[in-house]
Every structure is written in structure tokens, then in C-alpha cells.
Amino acid sequence: MIFKSDLDQGKYQIISEELVPELDKYDGFKLSLVIPCFNEEETLLHSFNKIVNDLHLIKDIELILVDDGSSDSTWKIILDIKSKDNRVKGIKLSRNFGHQYAVTAGLLSCNGDCIAIIDADLQDPPKVILKMISLWKKGHYVIFGKRKKRRGESFFKIITANIFYKFLNFLSGDFIPRDTGDFRLIDKEINDILKQMPEYDRFLRGMIAWIGFSQVGIEYNRDKREYGETKYTFKKMISLAASAIFSFSLKPLRLAIVLGSLSAGIAISIVLYAITMKIFGTPIPGWTTLTVLISFFSGVQLVSIGLLGEYVGRAFIQGKYRPQFIIEETTKENE
Numbered sequence: 001m002i003f004k005s006d007l008d009q010g011k012y013q014i015i016s017e018e019l020v021p022e023l024d025k026y027d028g029f030k031l032s033l034v035i036p037c038f039n040e041e042e043t044l045l046h047s048f049n050k051i052v053n054d055l056h057l058i059k060d061i062e063l064i065l066v067d068d069g070s071s072d073s074t075w076k077i078i079l080d081i082k083s084k085d086n087r088v089k090g091i092k093l094s095r096n097f098g099h100q101y102a103v104t105a106g107l108l109s110c111n112g113d114c115i116a117i118i119d120a121d122l123q124d125p126p127k128v129i130l131k132m133i134s135l136w137k138k139g140h141y142v143i144f145g146k147r148k149k150r151r152g153e154s155f156f157k158i159i160t161a162n163i164f165y166k167f168l169n170f171l172s173g174d175f176i177p178r179d180t181g182d183f184r185l186i187d188k189e190i191n192d193i194l195k196q197m198p199e200y201d202r203f204l205r206g207m208i209a210w211i212g213f214s215q216v217g218i219e220y221n222r223d224k225r226e227y228g229e230t231k232y233t234f235k236k237m238i239s240l241a242a243s244a245i246f247s248f249s250l251k252p253l254r255l256a257i258v259l260g261s262l263s264a265g266i267a268i269s270i271v272l273y274a275i276t277m278k279i280f281g282t283p284i285p286g287w288t289t290l291t292v293l294i295s296f297f298s299g300v301q302l303v304s305i306g307l308l309g310e311y312v313g314r315a316f317i318q319g320k321y322r323p324q325f326i327i328e329e330t331t332k333e334n335e
């Protein structure tokens with residue numbers, strides 16, 4: 001069966017946060033944190049301090065703050081943080097490329113033994129990262145956060161997210177775990193493989209799922225955003241969903257073939273019917289049927305051409321091999 005909503009429970013082991021043993025040793029490894037920031041001036045300093053505080057036991061840590069073309073003072077704040085804390089590296093993109101690209105830029109420049117991706121708004125509690133490291137030490141390569149409850153999110157967002165995951169699972173052959181975002185910890189090896197995946201259309205959680213190795217989920221409670229507003233506009237959500245579907249699966253094309261064959265089947269039986277009527281001399285009752293049929297078949301054709309166009313367009317963009325993002329500035333080492 002292709003349509004099974006909680007297959008991730010069967011496919012991936014999901015462990016409740018409380019059941020993961022505390023991390024026993026805080027040294028002997030380096031942790032990189034990638035934090036994408038788009039117009040986060042209201043929350044960035046607060047979030048940074050909380051992250052550093054929650055993870056203060058970890059001996060070796062680097063924090064990569066990526067400014068995704070903010071129009072507010074986010075970059076100034078990053079420079080300020082960097083001047084006080086040398087473990088920080090700031091990357092400024094030349095414009096707003098989008099969350100997935102900001103994270104990609106961060107992933108490319110980190111060199112920890114394990115790498116955590118966390119949003120700048122602290123909806124995902126930094127302390128969960130300690131539990132993730134604990135599982136990483138047990139030999140897992142990817143530890144993704146699975147949201148238990150969606151606190152403080154609108155009904156609309158919960159419903160759309162739900163539909164999105166069902167649809168996505170249906171189209172992508174079920175391997176993207178449900179209710180997960182990009183909050184996760186990955187092993188250096190996974191990051192090295194990601195670096196070799198030059199695709200322009202980036203849907204990181206799908207790409208990481210595709211890589212394989214041992215992947216497990218931690219179930220945790222997601223908080224609501226304390227400061228500022230969501231930077232994921234409806235348009236950005238749709239674009240992420242489109243990337244997830246079209247960069248990931250050929251199922252829409254196959255569906256078009258099925259739909260096309262079905263409508264061709266219907267068309268053939270109607271032709272047979274028309275010919276029989278012609279032979280036996282009964283006049284075919286007119287218009288309405290004809291109009292309905294023509295619009296139906298042209299609808300099917302247009303949708304199929306549109307789907308095809310979506311793939312051709314993406315291949316076209318990929319074919320140009322432009323860089324996925326442009327870095328305008330980075331903070332200097334040891335400044």
C-alpha cells in the first residue's frame with residue numbers, strides 16, 4: 001500500500017525525548033551549529049544566548065550564523081556577536097535565497113564531527129541537541145526531530161502541514177518522515193555526501209532521508225515563536241512543497257500517464273458508441289456531451305503538459321549550473 005500515514009513509525013525508529021539517556025561526555029568531538037537567519041533582529045541575540053547557555057557543557061563548538069539577505073539589522077547583530085565570541089562564523093548571502101539555501105551555505109562551511117541545524121527563532125529547544133548527540137554517539141548518522149505537539153501554531157498551518165506530509169509521502173514513496181522539519185543532527189559523513197549532491201532544487205530533509213545510513217527520530221515538543229513573526233510566507237511554503245514533490249519524485253508524471261490512459265479509454269468507448277449510433281441510424285444527442293467531453297480531455301491534456309513543464313523547467317534551471325547561492329561576505333577568522 002502506498003498511502004499509509006504513519007509509515008515513518010514503522011520505517012524509522014522514533015524515540016521519545018525523555019527516554020534518551022543524558023549525554024555523559026561533553027568532549028572528544030566538535031559540534032557545528034548551523035543557524036539560518038532571515039530578518040531575525042528581534043530574536044537573534046536572545047536566541048544566541050540561550051543556545052550558548054543550553055549547550056555550554058560542550059567543549060568544542062562552532063556556531064555558523066547565516067544571514068539570508070535580511071533587510072533589517074540581522075547582519076550587524078551577527079558581526080556584533082562574532083566580535084564577542086570567536087566560536088562564531090558569520091556568512092552573509094547576497095540576497096534572500098530561502099531557508100534551504102541558507103542552511104546549505106552553513107553546511108558547506110562547517111567542519112564539526114556532527115552538525116546540528118536549528119532555526120533562529122528557538123521553536124526547537126536547543127537542549128534536545130544534547131539528546132541527539134547522545135544517540136549520535138550510539139552510532140546513528142541522522143537524528144531528526146519529530147514534533148509531538150505543535151504548540152502555538154495556527155489551525156490552518158497544522159492542517160496544511162498535515163495535508164502536505166500525506167501528499168508528500170504518497171508522492172515520494174514514503175521515505176520522508178512525517179512532522180519533521182530541518183531540526184536535526186547529522187554526522188560529518190552525511191554532510192560530506194550532501195556536499196556531493198549539486199542539485200539546485202534543494203529539499204534537505206528529503207535529500208538526507210535519501211542518503212540512508214542509520215536514521216532515527218527524537219520526539220519532542222515544539223514551542224511557539226517568542227519574538228518576531230514567521231518568515232515562511234505562504235508563497236515560500238508552496239515553493240518548498242513544490243520542490244519536495246517535483247525534485248523528488250516522478251510520480252506526478254506517472255499519474256499523468258494513468259489519467260491520460262483513462263481518459264483515452266473513455267474516449268475510445270465514446271467513439272465506438274458514436275459509430276454504432278451512426279450505423280443504426282439513431283441521431284446522437286448533441287452539444288452538452290460534446291462540450292463536456294472536449295473540456296474534460298483538454299483539461300487532462302493541459303494539466304499533463306503543465307506537469308511536464310514543471311520538470312522541464314527544473315531541468316533547465318539545473319542545466320545552467322549556477323551556484324545555489326552567493327556569499328557576499330563572511331566574518332574573518334580570529335578577528
Ligand code: UDP
Nearest residue numbers: 036037038068098099102119120230231232
Ligand atoms: N529563514 C531563512 N530564509 C527565509 C525564511 C526563513 O533563512 O527565506 C529562516 C528563519 O530565519 C528561521 C528559519 O528559517 O531561522 C525558519 O523560519 P520560520 O521560523 O519563520 O519558519 P516556521 O517555523 O514558521 O516554519
Ligand code: MG
Nearest residue numbers: 119121123225
Ligand atoms: Mg519558526
